[in-house]
Amino acid sequence: MQTHPAKRVEIIIEAPMETRLTAALEKAGVTGFTVLPVLGGSGRSGRWTREGQVGRAGMVAVICLIRPDRLDTLLDAAFTVVERHIGLVSITDTEVLRAERF
Amino acid sequence: MQTHPAKRVEIIIEAPMETRLTAALEKAGVTGFTVLPVLGGSGRSGRWTREGQVGRAGMVAVICLIRPDRLDTLLDAAFTVVERHIGLVSITDTEVLRAERF
Amino acid sequence: MQTHPAKRVEIIIEAPMETRLTAALEKAGVTGFTVLPVLGGSGRSGRWTREGQVGRAGMVAVICLIRPDRLDTLLDAAFTVVERHIGLVSITDTEVLRAERF
Amino acid sequence: MQDILSLAAANLLTPMILCFALGVAASLARSELTIPEAAAKTMSIYLLFAIGFKGGVAVNDHGLDASLGLAILGGVVLSFGLPFVAFALLKVLTRLSAIDAAAVAAHYGSISIVTFVTATSVLQSSGIASEGYMVAVAAAMEAPAIVSALWLVARSGQAAKMDADLWREILLNGSIVLLVGSFVIGLVTGAKGMERIDAFIVAPFQGILCLFLLDMGLVAGRGLKAAKGVLTAGALAFGILMPIIGAAAGLVVGLGVGLSTGGVALMMVLAASASYIAVPAAMRVALPEANPALYLTLSLGVTFPFNLTLGIPAYVAIAQAFGG
């Protein structure tokens, strides 16, 4: 089956920053992304879990599949939001079906 | 530690299509997959979120780790389901421990 | 934007083993990981879903981004926990922003 | 008229309607107030269970008679028939493609159970009795409209993807199973069963309905905000006209099958209401090319609030006028 090279960008970011991140992505013309829930985790600021939480504690994971030539725009947009904040950005080479959707 | 090459296929698909996709995968002999929840996202059809939803709105993410030589069978099966529907299929090279499980 | 090579390790493991896995990771000096919820899946032991479950049934997905030279420590730690148990470990090459955080 | 207005005013100033309004306002003002998905689903399960059970107990009380069959038949005819009316009306008022129009039509032939639940609570607080088996009628009206819509699509030369699996999904969808199941449980256990669980399904009912309508308002408001583009003047007119036409058809059928005043009002409500849970999911599978923003916005963003605020009191008043 015909596949096309793409980048899979995964951004793990604090929940209160989610709307800012997605707004920045949209402003940069990145309209496709998917948000996954996160149950808990651990990092330099210790362990946390979402269980029993009332507030918007914790992180979410935002996944973008993007054409390789659009990657830098995306990273620039993401970086302005993540910069001062807790957040991980990873970029993986991938292949997608139906490249016309990107 | 000994690792073995494999493919990680990630299919983001509308929740009402989930059982059809997994049935197609099973029919094609792909018995291993994991379904992750999705909170929300954005695409050509705009933004959506699962919050407060009663119906089976939204998407789910299905992840398959598979031996490289089985990839095409999987993609063919997935494609018949995804074809007319909203859905993203990405394929990433990966390594797995314990290849005998695949 | 400047990126740095890293490994993305994804461990899908039974929920009752989660604390043992994360304890093993921490003991091995891996302090950064993120836990994603899993809705359901299928494998050699058949299909399962989290829906309506009261107990700690099902799986969780643990994601670690790690410097390549720390990978083996991580895999050794993970393997001792996963060994006798249901669990998938996959390792993908990736790039990260802000390598100083790892 | 006086009556309609005062009933409308009384209806508008209930906690239920105000909760819905609060939800819409909060969404439009982009407040981050949200109700967890699990809570929304659980409340809808509660409402379906409670309304089904109460209906069954009521039938156990008054006994089953032939009118149940007649009422179900009337409801099924409405559900089959209304999509054709809706489709024709859409062709006049909008420029939608056949597929989009058919998908919208399916929603308006089917029913909204929350509109129904709210109407029963309005009837109850107005002291108007209704047939307990109307919940069975509601369940029976969920699916037929989908058949009509797919037939409309096929007639326009397009292919809908309809298979046995989808039929099972539609006929055994969660709300039908729960509604019919709890109706049967109420029917079987009767007053004795009710005694055991009335503190759960009767006393807190209206309060839970309030929170649920708050959630519906949040979701509807979000939909309205996102769907500026799809809501043309014609579509908007359809979203208001169609429930009125449906209510009129429901009135005729309700009187025809000999329902009580309350029963007629509920039949009007069912015919006037549009699905936003079961049918959307079916449409995603059978007609993936149809635009979900369109049918969801019309159903949940226009017709649902219309029925909730103006429709229900009007239908009740009209049913009373005809009922004597």
Place this chain on the structure above:
Amino acid sequence: MQDILSLAAANLLTPMILCFALGVAASLARSELTIPEAAAKTMSIYLLFAIGFKGGVAVNDHGLDASLGLAILGGVVLSFGLPFVAFALLKVLTRLSAIDAAAVAAHYGSISIVTFVTATSVLQSSGIASEGYMVAVAAAMEAPAIVSALWLVARSGQAAKMDADLWREILLNGSIVLLVGSFVIGLVTGAKGMERIDAFIVAPFQGILCLFLLDMGLVAGRGLKAAKGVLTAGALAFGILMPIIGAAAGLVVGLGVGLSTGGVALMMVLAASASYIAVPAAMRVALPEANPALYLTLSLGVTFPFNLTLGIPAYVAIAQAFGG
């Protein structure tokens, strides 16, 4: 006999049992009706909290006496002992490996709190009193069976993975902590505490139990469908015989420690019931090689429905026959 049958019939036609049946039927018919995981967990927390609190208040009312200690001791002995009976019975009826048989045995020595809750509600609606401290007995019976099962495994020359962490997890598992904690809170605050929260933990109790049993039915039905292979005739026979044996042992112990009629019935129910929450999780950690489909299907798909429908009314009737 007449009594047992009429009690069984009365028990079968309650909303609770019918809700469970609805859940099983919906699952088997592959309806997509589901109750969110968060709702199921919350209902189980509610039930544990309510039953524990009520037990504590009852003990505060009647005062603590030596019989509590005796009853707990009796329960612990049952929990330690029954796995040996179960293991032997499995060896006779099935060809399970030692590990699988031991894992199943652990479940039958431990208890199912929902079976217990349902039994208390049957007792209550039959007007039969029971000792409030039976919830403490229930909590005490959760864990010992695991020790016996691991000993059985070790004896067959295999290694179970048992460490301090697992002990803490088992002894401080959510349901034990909640049950014992709310029991103590009820004990401390007594009638005054009850007055404050009875509208929450008494009135809606049976209704919430209904929805919870609906969920249990859905999960049990799903399990049954998935586990066609594992359920041999021998295993099935075990799933029916073992609760009967357990109930008999519970009868002897209950009479032995001098419980009231209701207390004896509850001791029978505890001994007859099989765990499906705490023990499965412990087995995944300690005996990962054991087949979860087997023990879950037996416990939740066979023994739970058996106890729910036939077992409880029979145990109550037998306890009454012996109690005088």
Place this chain on the structure above:
Amino acid sequence: MQDILSLAAANLLTPMILCFALGVAASLARSELTIPEAAAKTMSIYLLFAIGFKGGVAVNDHGLDASLGLAILGGVVLSFGLPFVAFALLKVLTRLSAIDAAAVAAHYGSISIVTFVTATSVLQSSGIASEGYMVAVAAAMEAPAIVSALWLVARSGQAAKMDADLWREILLNGSIVLLVGSFVIGLVTGAKGMERIDAFIVAPFQGILCLFLLDMGLVAGRGLKAAKGVLTAGALAFGILMPIIGAAAGLVVGLGVGLSTGGVALMMVLAASASYIAVPAAMRVALPEANPALYLTLSLGVTFPFNLTLGIPAYVAIAQAFGG
């Protein structure tokens, strides 16, 4: 003094406080008891809705007068002012950076709605009346403290990230919208609205508060365990002293604006309590460099339990002493 002690003892042995203690104990013992996130959020929505609605109905009952405006003004002044006191106190007692101190200060100027809810339920069971509009005062006190904290940061030469979006988020955060919205709904629908939903929002209120406090205990205990490092003796002293100072300020303002005894007690509670939902989220956005473990542990792990157990009964007794 006698009174305070007996009220404190009575307060400590209520199901609410004991549930909180159970949660803390379970966490510290590393039990895996947890309450699902969706359940915790839904309970907090329920509590906010119920308390807002009841407040609105009470105002509808007694009529609005100028004192509402005065009380809100007083609350806003407290919320603006207390962060300066907190900041100064932190500078004396700890070596926190300006950013950390300002972030903590924001929490103590703002309010904890659960502390408020618990206090209303203590007042109610002591038969002490209070102004219904105190919920509006509570809502008004959520945000101003954030402004003061950011001003403190700016004054120390650092940049806080404050934009229009953040303002909207803070002013329209879920709890403010729900509290004010349900207050208005209660105000509009009055006794008639209450009649419809009191079985939902009044009867089960204290029971749901119990389960919610159990969850708060679990979360607080987890936080305490994780935050051994951050809790210096100075910080701990701050966590106890600051609510006392806040309560004193609340007493002065409450008496100043002419509140009733119950109203004065609630104003003290608001001033003494520290936010742990709205402000933490705002701080993550505006002051990402501030250490969340610090402010969360102080607010939820130290001050919340202090107020819950000793604070509330003391404030009530003091308000009574001053109120006559």
